[in-house]
Amino acid sequence: EVQLVESGGDSVQPGGSLRLSCAASGFIFGTHWMSWVRQAPGKGLEWVANINQDGSAKGAVDSVKGRFTISRDNAKNLLYLHMNSLRDEDTAMYYCARDKVTGDSFFDSWGQGTLVTVSS
Amino acid sequence: DIQMTQSPSSLSASVGDRVTITCRASQRISSYLNWYQQKSGKAPKLLIYAASSLQSGVPSRFSGSGSGTDFTLTISSLQPEDFATYYCQQSYTTPLTFGGGTKVEIK
Numbered sequence: 001e002v003q004l005v006e007s008g009g010d011s012v013q014p015g016g017s018l019r020l021s022c023a024a025s026g027f028i029f030g031t032h033w034m035s036w037v038r039q040a041p042g043k044g045l046e047w048v049a050n051i052n053q054d055g056s057a058k059g060a061v062d063s064v065k066g067r068f069t070i071s072r073d074n075a076k077n078l079l080y081l082h083m084n085s086l087r088d089e090d091t092a093m094y095y096c097a098r099d100k101v102t103g104d105s106f107f108d109s110w111g112q113g114t115l116v117t118v119s120s
Numbered sequence: 121d122i123q124m125t126q127s128p129s130s131l132s133a134s135v136g137d138r139v140t141i142t143c144r145a146s147q148r149i150s151s152y153l154n155w156y157q158q159k160s161g162k163a164p165k166l167l168i169y170a171a172s173s174l175q176s177g178v179p180s181r182f183s184g185s186g187s188g189t190d191f192t193l194t195i196s197s198l199q200p201e202d203f204a205t206y207y208c209q210q211s212y213t214t215p216l217t218f219g220g221g222t223k224v225e226i227k
Contacts, residue, residue, distance in 0.1 A: 035216070037164075045156075045164065045207055047216040059214040062121075089215045095163055105211035106154040110163035 002026040002109040009114030021098030022079040030074035033099035036081045038092035086118045132227040141222045142154035143153040143208035152212035155193045159204045
């Protein structure tokens with residue numbers, strides 16, 4: 001059974017930093033693209049960033065470029081989101097999601113989410 | 121960025137009703153369109169990928185259609201467990217973008 005378990009969410013002040021982790025199990029982690037998707041309280045879904053199988057290709061939404069970095073450790077089956085210069089508008093539930101091996105992109109497995117609150 | 125517009129933003133329906141949700145892309149995206157269901161307090165769940173392919177384990181009352189800019193999610197006979205919020209998402213290009221969601225409520 002595919003499992004994704006996020007951790008690392010916390011309450012931080014604006015300008016602070018956090019590192020989110022996503023522990024993957026039940027599949028060959030290193031064969032899939034992975035993404036982070038967030039959801040502000042009461043709002044819709046927003047894709048944050050993705051990374052390919054070996055970490056050589058990454059993408060991110062403009063609002064986090066230069067502040068957030070996605071990375072992965074295939075030996076440990078871990079996905080990370082390094083978050084710097086946090087802003088109020090980054091407050092959200094952050095989900096990791098499994099993406100394609102190749103071909104069509106879609107998120108077929110999601111974690112339960114980890115909550116990030118940015119507030120002074 | 122490709123904007124995804126869903127309509128309606130909410131609807132009320134009864135068990136057994138046929139429900140249709142539409143999603144329009146701001147530019148042509150071929151069939152790179154996915155649909156997700158999200159229940160309150162839970163993570164989203166993939167229903168349909170590549171516009172019309174049913175994800176494994178998803179009931180056959182869910183179906184998707186469309187290509188280019190206009191897409192549809194149909195629930196042929198609404199069940200009590202289908203009351204949720206539904207999102208479309210384009211995977212044609214980054215940034216990957218979602219529609220604003222359609223909340224399906226009990227009439």
